[in-house]
Amino acid sequence: MSAQIIQLFPTQTKTPKTPRPVDHGVCEPHYTGSRYNKDLSIVQIAKAVRRDIAAAKKSGSIPKTAKISVRTGHSTNHRSLTVEIKSFPSNVINTERVIVEREHPHDIYNAPNLPGRYSSSATDTLRALEEIVKEYSYDKSDSRNDYFNVGFYSHVDVAAELRISDRAIAEASI
Numbered sequence: 001m002s003a004q005i006i007q008l009f010p011t012q013t014k015t016p017k018t019p020r021p022v023d024h025g026v027c028e029p030h031y032t033g034s035r036y037n038k039d040l041s042i043v044q045i046a047k048a049v050r051r052d053i054a055a056a057k058k059s060g061s062i063p064k065t066a067k068i069s070v071r072t073g074h075s076t077n078h079r080s081l082t083v084e085i086k087s088f089p090s091n092v093i094n095t096e097r098v099i100v101e102r103e104h105p106h107d108i109y110n111a112p113n114l115p116g117r118y119s120s121s122a123t124d125t126l127r128a129l130e131e132i133v134k135e136y137s138y139d140k141s142d143s144r145n146d147y148f149n150v151g152f153y154s155h156v157d158v159a160a161e162l163r164i165s166d167r168a169i170a171e172a173s174i
Helices: 002-008 042-059 095-103 120-134 160-173
Strands: 067-074 079-087 153-158
Touching: 042 067, 042 079, 042 120, 079 120, 079 160, 095 160, 120 153, 153 160
Parallel strands: 079 153
Antiparallel strands: 067 079
16 A cells, blocks of 8 residues: 555655745835935925925926915824815816716726826826925835835825815816
């Protein structure tokens, strides 16, 4: 019986293992902004971001009449920067998205070809603002391992008041 087992399961010879690429568990790309300076306080960063926003308005990458708020926050274990669009020359809400939400009120995320939440001009402005903010920070986080290491936390969005009023305008136009 033991001879049959040996024939069925012959002993394996050890083969050298090929080294695997190291996976550090990083699912987000790490970055360090070109203007990152560890010695800047969050208040100094906010001032620099405001200057860059003013320059972007002059260059035309952000609408000149847009009003943008830059606020800071900090506690004992983190710093934060909030950038919000308070007013915008055109409607920030994408009317096509409002139509889809009306047609699929209970199943919006399974709706075919779901349009973006914001208009193209508002989306472009938000992207430009995010790029400005990113220049002053770094991110070496690894969310899969619940490890967060950033220069500061940031939030760039349209202010709630503007979203609500522009959504009402979009709904009225349908």
